[in-house]
Amino acid sequence: MAHRPFASAPYVVGKGAPALAPTHIPAEESLCPVVSHDWINSEYKHLVVDASPKALAVKPGQFFNLLCPSPDAAELWLRRPQSVYRIDRENRRIEFLYKCVGRGTFGLATLEPGDELNMVGPLGVGFAIDRRWKHIVVLGRGVGLATLAPISQLAGECGIGVTAILSARSAEFVMADDLFGKVGDVIAVLDSDATSAVEHVEAILKRLIAQRQADAFYTCGSNRLLQLMKRLGKAHGIPGQVAMEQVMACGLGPCYVCVRTFEVDGKKELRRVCIDGPVFDLQEAVGW
Amino acid sequence: MVDMSVKIGSVTLQNPIMPASGCFSTDLAQVIDLNRLGALVAKTVSREFRAGNPPPRVSEVEGGMINSIGLPTKGIEYFLSHQVPDYKRFSPPLVGSISATTIEDFEAMARDVSTSAIDVLEVNISCPTRDPKGGNFALHEEHTFNVMRRIRQTTDKPIWCKLSPNAGDVVAIAKSAELAGADALVVSNTILGLKIDINTFRPAIGNKFGGLSGPGIKPIIVRMVYQCAKAVKIPIIGCGGIVKLEDVIEYMLAGASAVMIGYLIFRNPSGIIAIIDGLQEWCAKRGFARVADLTGAMIDEAPRETYAAAAAPIG
Numbered sequence: 001m002a003h004r005p006f007a008s009a010p011y012v013v014g015k016g017a018p019a020l021a022p023t024h025i026p027a028e029e030s031l032c033p034v035v036s037h038d039w040i041n042s043e044y045k046h047l048v049v050d051a052s053p054k055a056l057a058v059k060p061g062q063f064f065n066l067l068c069p070s071p072d073a074a075e076l077w078l079r080r081p082q083s084v085y086r087i088d089r090e091n092r093r094i095e096f097l098y099k100c101v102g103r104g105t106f107g108l109a110t111l112e113p114g115d116e117l118n119m120v121g122p123l124g125v126g127f128a129i130d131r132r133w134k135h136i137v138v139l140g141r142g143v144g145l146a147t148l149a150p151i152s153q154l155a156g157e158c159g160i161g162v163t164a165i166l167s168a169r170s171a172e173f174v175m176a177d178d179l180f181g182k183v184g185d186v187i188a189v190l191d192s193d194a195t196s197a198v199e200h201v202e203a204i205l206k207r208l209i210a211q212r213q214a215d216a217f218y219t220c221g222s223n224r225l226l227q228l229m230k231r232l233g234k235a236h237g238i239p240g241q242v243a244m245e246q247v248m249a250c251g252l253g254p255c256y257v258c259v260r261t262f263e264v265d266g267k268k269e270l271r272r273v274c275i276d277g278p279v280f281d282l283q284e285a286v287g288w
Numbered sequence: 289m290v291d292m293s294v295k296i297g298s299v300t301l302q303n304p305i306m307p308a309s310g311c312f313s314t315d316l317a318q319v320i321d322l323n324r325l326g327a328l329v330a331k332t333v334s335r336e337f338r339a340g341n342p343p344p345r346v347s348e349v350e351g352g353m354i355n356s357i358g359l360p361t362k363g364i365e366y367f368l369s370h371q372v373p374d375y376k377r378f379s380p381p382l383v384g385s386i387s388a389t390t391i392e393d394f395e396a397m398a399r400d401v402s403t404s405a406i407d408v409l410e411v412n413i414s415c416p417t418r419d420p421k422g423g424n425f426a427l428h429e430e431h432t433f434n435v436m437r438r439i440r441q442t443t444d445k446p447i448w449c450k451l452s453p454n455a456g457d458v459v460a461i462a463k464s465a466e467l468a469g470a471d472a473l474v475v476s477n478t479i480l481g482l483k484i485d486i487n488t489f490r491p492a493i494g495n496k497f498g499g500l501s502g503p504g505i506k507p508i509i510v511r512m513v514y515q516c517a518k519a520v521k522i523p524i525i526g527c528g529g530i531v532k533l534e535d536v537i538e539y540m541l542a543g544a545s546a547v548m549i550g551y552l553i554f555r556n557p558s559g560i561i562a563i564i565d566g567l568q569e570w571c572a573k574r575g576f577a578r579v580a581d582l583t584g585a586m587i588d589e590a591p592r593e594t595y596a597a598a599a600a601p602i603g
Contacts, residue, residue: 009558009562010556010558025317025318025319025320025321026318027318027319028319028558029319029556029557029558067555067556074350075350076348077348077349077350077351077352077353077502077555078346078348078353078554078555079554079555103348118556120319120557123318246343247343247344247345247346247347249345249346249353249355249554250311250553250554250557251554252315252316252318252319252553252557253313253315253316253318254310254311254312254313254315254316254331254553255310255311255346255355255357255554256331256340256345256357256360257343257344257345257346257355257357258343258345259340259343259345259360260343270339270340270360275315
């Protein structure tokens with residue numbers, strides 16, 4: 001056999017072309033060298049990796065299923081899904097911004113520049129944007145901020161304005177400021193000064209609606225904020241999308257682990273976050 | 289050139305590597321070429337729609353994972369009208385998998401599914417999470433015999449019976465399935481387990497009990513494959529905790545004619561293809577012209593006398 005017509009091992013970034021991986025297979029398992037990996041604050045790390053060509057085709061809102069190193073003497077046995085924070089096509093890099101909360105993310109946090117990260121992806125359905133829109137509103141909280149961040153890239157490429165309302169416990173945790181600030185307005189709402197209260201956020205959204213700066217809503221990271229956007233979106237006929245999370249196993253569809261409840265015309269149904277989402281229609285989501 | 293094909297009764301597979309039911313769908317075409325597989329194995333279908341069990345449906349444990357998905361399905365009509373044609377876009381034989389709660393419904397399911405283009409009918413009498421207490425047909429010889437007999441009388445398709453490692457005497461169940469007319473045995477489904485979250489003091493998965501899978505269970509299932517292979521003449525398909533080439537060889541040496549892979553698809557989706565390539569290379573290097581020659585090739589001598597063994601040169 002002169003060559004293997006099919007990829008049978010992970011694509012190793014920086015080690016040449018894969019063994020003629022068929023182009024109709026859109027995702028792959030790849031080994032990606034870590035370029036940098038820094039703490040942003042006391043809880044969040046920013047991870048930058050060199051990415052494979054298939055990985056670089058990732059769209060905002062899509063995710064990778066990461067094989068994290070173990071943080072302790074035991075092993076990690078399942079991958080951890082992680083949405084992309086930033087896509088740097090020029091330098092062929094993908095960036096993640098994640099909160100250290102469990103064994104998976106604490107394990108991920110041990111990676112150092114030069115280490116390899118095993119990623120499967122890109123996976124799932126990303127954010128959609130309508131080029132006829134003039135101005136959109138992004139509302140995120142906590143870990144949801146990282147997932148929503150690439151919308152600013154997408155909106156910027158389409159010449160669409162963005163108002164990003166970023167909800168966090170305190171100023172330290174409003175991290176996506178730089179990224180959103182490049183293409184639009186950033187409004188930070190905080191628990192520390194009580195500006196994150198739903199009534200206050202509602203007033204901001206209503207003002208944006210009145211100013212015709214809300215052609216579409218995007219949200220992630222909070223059930224309260226999802227319900228708020230759903231209510232206002234319905235009342236004012238504003239389309240919206242929500243990025244969901246759920247405990248995941250395969251990340252590819254078959255295992256049916258990562259289901260969430262959705263409702264269409266009064267009928268409830270389960271959908272898989274990994275392949276039916278992670279981005280869903282705002283009005284069809286029942287709870288974040 | 290190594291002959292990688294294996295025969296499971298009347299069915300010839302291009303190689304002995306298959307995905308395990310419940311861990312596979314055509315969605316895997318996102319990352320691997322499905323035409324490389326020995327067979328395509330569909331997720332278990334029931335007659336009616338089933339939403340499945342409450343999340344969380346999976347949790348990590350040492351050596352693998354514990355799951356309780358609860359056989360969600362869109363029902364047999366959707367399977368026949370949409371899923372079978374979808375699988376048939378690919379070339380390997382299609383193994384359909386059915387489940388039911390009564391013998392009568394199993395029989396009717398077998399009859400209805402057999403009208404489709406499936407090549408093999410896997411009879412899932414062993415799902416540990418369908419019944420909240422983990423009960424199923426495969427825990428009892430008589431139930432296994434009765435359901436497999438009725439299905440044998442109903443269909444001409446090859447029938448593979450998926451056994452449960454939770455049965456007290458798996459070998460007796462294996463013999464019942466063979467006597468009833470099964471064409472092959474799949475050994476086996478997952479091991480019923482419980483994981484408790486010590487932060488919440490609650491079970492880690494929504495349905496309380498779950499099926500344990502992953503490399504931690506492999507020696508148990510290899511032992512069961514060996515025991516079943518000694519007791520029955522029909523082919524055995526080994527299934528449990530395969531994560532690398534060596535595991536496949538071990539299962540075949542124990543008596544398996546082919547294997548099914550589940551957990552590895554979650555951990556390293558490209559691994560199942562790497563194993564097919566690796567098995568061919570390994571056979572060539574070791575001088576096996578046919579991969580089928582590995583089946584049951586474990587050297588099976590009586591244990592040596594203790595003092596003699598303890599005095600023998602090491603390595």
